[in-house]
Each structure stands twice: as structure tokens, then as C-alpha cells.
Amino acid sequence: MSGPFQLSARALSxxxxxxxxxxxxxxxxxxxxxxxxxxxxxxxxxxxxxxxxAAAIHAIxxxxxxxxxxxxxxxLREAISAKFTRENGLNHAPDAVTVTSGGKQALFNAFFxxxxxxxxxxxxxxxxxxxxxxxxFTGAVPVPVPxxxxxxFMLDPGVLEALxxxxxxxxxxxxxxxxTGAVFPPEVLxxxxxxxxxxxxxxxSDEMYEHLVYDAEQVSIGRYAPEHTLTVNGASKxxxxxxxxxxxxxxxxxxxxxxxxxxxxxxxxxxxxSQYAALAALEQHEETARFxxxxxxxxxxxxxxxxxxxxxxxxxxxxxxxxxxxxxDITSIHPGELEAARIILDDARVAVVPGTDFGAPGxxxxxxxxxxxxxxxxxxxxxxxxxx
Ligand SMILES: Cc1ncc(COP(=O)(O)O)c(C=O)c1O
Numbered sequence: 283m284s285g286p287f288q289l290s291a292r293a294l295s296x297x298x299x300x301x302x303x304x305x306x307x308x309x310x311x312x313x314x315x316x317x318x319x320x321x322x323x324x325x326x327x328x329x330x331x332x333x334x335x336a337a338a339i340h341a342i343x344x345x346x347x348x349x350x351x352x353x354x355x356x357x358l359r360e361a362i363s364a365k366f367t368r369e370n371g372l373n374h375a376p377d378a379v380t381v382t383s384g385g386k387q388a389l390f391n392a393f394f395x396x397x398x399x400x401x402x403x404x405x406x407x408x409x410x411x412x413x414x415x416x417x418x419f420t421g422a423v424p425v426p427v428p429x430x431x432x433x434x435f436m437l438d439p440g441v442l443e444a445l446x447x448x449x450x451x452x453x454x455x456x457x458x459x460x461x462t463g464a465v466f467p468p469e470v471l472x473x474x475x476x477x478x479x480x481x482x483x484x485x486x487s488d489e490m491y492e493h494l495v496y497d498a499e500q501v502s503i504g505r506y507a508p509e510h511t512l513t514v515n516g517a518s519k520x521x522x523x524x525x526x527x528x529x530x531x532x533x534x535x536x537x538x539x540x541x542x543x544x545x546x547x548x549x550x551x552x553x554x555x556s557q558y559a560a561l562a563a564l565e566q567h568e569e570t571a572r573f574x575x576x577x578x579x580x581x582x583x584x585x586x587x588x589x590x591x592x593x594x595x596x597x598x599x600x601x602x603x604x605x606x607x608x609x610x611d612i613t614s615i616h617p618g619e620l621e622a623a624r625i626i627l628d629d630a631r632v633a634v635v636p637g638t639d640f641g642a643p644g645x646x647x648x649x650x651x652x653x654x655x656x657x658x659x660x661x662x663x664x665x666x667x668x669x670x
Contacts, residue, residue, distance in 0.1 A: 296415060299639055304623045308633040319660055320633045321648040324460065326522040326606070328580075330559075331573040334521060337562030341555045350551045352542045354381025354530070358557050361564040362530050368567075370489075370502040372513060374532030380541050381560075383552045385490050385516035385529035387545070390416055392486055392512055392531060395540035397422040401451040406437045407641035408609065410460045410488075414641075422451070426641050431611065434600045435462035439473035446477070452484045455503060458491040461609055461640050461647040463585075463602020465498040475506035485511045491605040493520040493574045496582045498603040504532075512537055517556075519605075520574055521563045526556040581606050584650040584657055591661040592648075595668045606651045609637065613644045615667060622646060629670070630663035 308318050341347075353359060359376040366372040366379075382388040389412070397403065399421030405413050407426035414424035427442050429435040442453070453474065457466040466474075478485050485503055492500045492515065504511035516529030529552075531541065545551075563570045585601070588608055592599040598611040616622040619636040623646050626632050637645035650657060 292419065295418065297639075299411065303620070304627060304633060304636060307624065307627055311627070311631065316631060318627070318631045318633055319652075319656060319663070321650070321652070321660060322633045322635045323649055323651070324607075325524040325651060326519065326577060327651045327653065328522040328573075328577055330522050330526070331563070331570060333566050333569050334523065334559045334563050338526075338555050338559040341558035346554050346558055348554060350554050350557060352546045352551055353377075353379070353538070354552060355554070355557050355561070358561045358564070361561055362532065365564050365567070366513070366532050369492075370504065370513070372502055372504045372532060373508065374513075378535045378538050379530060379532045380538050380545070381552050381557060382516075382529040382531065382541075382545065383549050384527040385488065385514055385518060386412060387549065388514045388516065388529040388531040388541070389413075389486070389488065391541035391544045392514065392537070393417055393420050393422070394544050395537055396484055396512075397451060400449060402447060402449045403452045403454060404442055404445055404450060405454045406435075406442070406456075406459070408435065408459075408461055408637060408645070409454075409641055410456060411639040413454050413456075417454075423449075425450075429462070429464070431598070431600055431609065431645070434603070435459065435464040435609070437464070437466055437470055437474070439470060439477060442474065443477045446481050446483075450481065450483060452486060453478060454486045454488065456488040456490075458495055458500060458602075458604025460491065460605055461607045461635070461637070461642065463605045463607055463609075465495055465500060465603040467498065468501050471501055471503040472506050475503055475510070478507050478510045483510065487511055487513050489513060489515045490519050494578060494581060494606060495604040496578070496585060500604065509534070517560045517563055521560075521570060522573075522577070523556075523559070523563070526553070526559055528552055528556050528560040581650065584652070584654060587654065588648065588650045588657050588661070591657070592664070595661065595665050597664070597668065606649055608648050608650060609642060609645045610634075610648060611644055612646050617644065619644055619646055626664060626667060630667045632660050632663050
């Protein structure tokens with residue numbers, strides 16, 4: 283680009299996503315009237331619960347439509363503080379909590395509040411694509427920590443510790459994880475907490491998928507290293523509220539204050555109406571728990587179905603313990619995951635995400651947040667490609 287608009291070095295440093303090639307091809311096929319099933323979206327297919335919607339409507343009608351405090355309305359911060367105690371065994375007073383526009387903004391604010399150029403950040407791989415991109419955006423250096431499909435992508439604290447250098451500042455944990463669905467058990471979290479204490483590291487624990495666990499228990503690492511941990515969560519995945527854009531974080535007051543200062547100069551506050559909706563989800567938590575239970579049971583059934591189906595097709599797929607994604611080894615279709623995703627799209631008309639950007643070569647990610655009929659059709663279509 284030349285002339286009066288010159289893109290900044292920062293904007294140019296953002297890596298173009300390799301998933302774009304596949305998603306634009308999917309759009310093109312759809313435009314041609316070809317029916318493509320998308321297994322690439324990272325959001326629940328359920329509608330937002332009725333009591334949450336009703337609270338938002340009430341908020342609009344009663345004029346709760348103005349700026350709020352940067353950190354969020356006091357009632358919501360109190361409800362989040364109570365939630366941390368009730369569900370996670372964490373102790374964050376309301377003034378040690380901040381509300382953001384989605385979990386993504388909580389992570390963004392946290393990285394900008396805590397990282398300097400050259401700092402190293404350990405991120406278990408495969409990882410959610412936004413972690414290394416956001417970390418690099420601050421000038422810090424993302425350092426992937428390898429895990430293997432054979433272990434169900436389990437984090438090995440020894441492998442993690444071997445990568446610690448004098449420049450290491452932070453560990454990003456995401457359990458249950460996107461894209462792996464791995465859930466780290468208490469002994470792994472305890473070991474990571476201890477090594478964070480030994481090396482004086484910050485832990486950012488992204489617990490967006492905490493309620494979507496099937497055969498495992500989700501535990502917050504903040505229980506083991508409270509002085510080292512910033513816990514990030516939000517309404518998007520658990521309460522089917524992706525479009526409402528509510529995230530939050532709890533941690534040391536000084537860090538929360540710095541995150542608020544950053545937010546005050548960018549988006550100010552999360553949408554007031556959405557904050558009242560999230561308040562209903564947290565305050566009416568028994569009603570919300572019934573919704574979460576219904577969704578969890580549906581996801582479990584879908585997971586069992588898609589994992590069994592893909593393995594039966596000869597595509598090795600470990601059983602994830604949480605979230606709503608599976609990682610599948612597609613090297614029998616093509617050794618390169620980008621090419622394999624293209625073949626699956628062109629020949630099976632199913633859109634999947636190549637593992638390239640997740641740090642997962644030879645794998646693709648499928649989201650099973652879709653009805654059973656759709657999943658059956660997906661298996662039938664991919665089966666056609668495999669048999670060819
Ligand atoms: C691991 C993980 N963290 C955070 C987010 C962001 O959630 P939100 O939509 O609330 O910004 C996502 C969304 O895909 C995610 O997968």
C-alpha cells in the first residue's frame with residue numbers, strides 16, 4: 283500500500299490466517315449453490331437461555347443503556363466474584379475482577395498489561411491461534427510447548443520446564459483446550475503451579491470451556507498458585523452467548539487495575555445490556571446450570587458419535603475430554619493438512635480447519651457443535667473421500 287495510507291509495522295506483523303484459504307473457498311462453493319457443511323465454527327449451536335434474554339430485554343426497557351464503569355457494573359463484578367468462589371474455589375474480591383468485551387479482550391488486555399518486548403511466553407501446542415498472535419502483537423515471543431496426539435495432547439510439566447529461560451515471563455494455559463479438548467488433571471496443574479512459583483512466572487489460565495467437560499473434572503490452577511494466576515473466563519461458550527461479547531478476568535488487584543487502564547483507552551466498557559444479561563446467567567445460576575447440563579449431555583453424545591465415526595473411517599482421532607472440538611489425523615488423505623482440508627472441502631463439501639495455525643501439522647479440527655443428523659452426514663461425506 284502506498285500514498286497517504288501506510289500500514290503500521292504492527293498491522294503488517296499479523297500473520298495472515300491459513301484458514302482463510304479454506305473458508306474463502308467454502309464461501310465460493312456456497313455462492314455457487316453447493317451445500318457445504320461447516321464444521322469449522324467455534325460456537326455453540328444452542329440459543330441463549332430464555333432467562334438471560336429476558337434480563338437483557340428488561341435492561342433495555344428500563345434504560346440500562348448508558349456507559350458503565352470501565353471494569354463493569356458493580357452487581358456483575360459481585361456475581362463474578364461469587365461465581366469464582368462457588369465454582370472454582372478462587373478468592374477474587376469484586377475490585378479484583380474486570381468485565382471485558384468477550385474473553386478475547388480480557389486476554390488482550392492481560393497480555394498488554396503484563397508483557398514487554400522480548401519476554402517469552404510458554405504456550406502448550408496445539409494452541410488456540412489467537413494466543414501466539416496476541417502475544418507477538420505486544421512484541422513478546424510465543425514459545426510453543428509440544429504435546430502429542432498419543433497422550434491426548436496432555437501437557438508434560440517436565441517438557442514445559444525445560445523450555446524456561448531467563449526471559450520467560452508467562453505460561454498460558456487453556457484447559458479444557460481449544461483445539462485439543464485436553465483437560466489437565468490436578469497433578470499436572472499442581473506441577474505447573476510449582477514451577478511457576480520456582481521461576482516467578484505469571485500464569486494466564488483461560489477457562490472459557492470449563493463447563494464443557496465429559497469424563498474429567500475441570501480444576502482452576504489459581505487454587506494452587508493464587509499469587510501467580512490471572513483467571514480468564516466469559517459467557518460465550520458455557521451460556522451460548524458468543525454474540526453478547528462478555529468476558530471477565532480475576533487476579534491480583536494491580537494487574538486488574540492495569541487492564542482497566544488499557545480498556546479505558548480502547549473500548550471503555552462491555553455493552554451495558556450484555557452485562558445485565560450475563561448478570562442474570564450468573565445470579566440465576568440454578569436455572570443456568572440446567573441449561574449447561576442439557577448442552578453438556580448433547581455435546582457428550584455428539585463427541586462419542588463423531589470420534590467413533592472418524593476412527594472407524596481410519597482417521598485416528600483421540601477422544602477429547604472437554605470443549606466441542608476433535609483433532610483428526612488426516613495424513614491418509616494427504617500428508618499436508620492444508621491440502622487435506624481442501625480435498626475434504628472440494629470432494630466432501632465439509633469445511634474443517636487445518637491445524638497449521640494451531641501448531642498441529644497433519645491434523646484438522648472439526649467442531650461438533652452441530653446436530654446429530656449433521657454429524658452423520660459429515661461422516662458419510664468424509665467416508666466417501668477416504669474410500670476414494
Ligand atoms: C480458547 C478460547 N479462549 C477465548 C475465546 C474467546 O471467547 P470470546 O468469544 O468470549 O471472546 C475463544 C473463542 O473461540 C477460545 O476458543
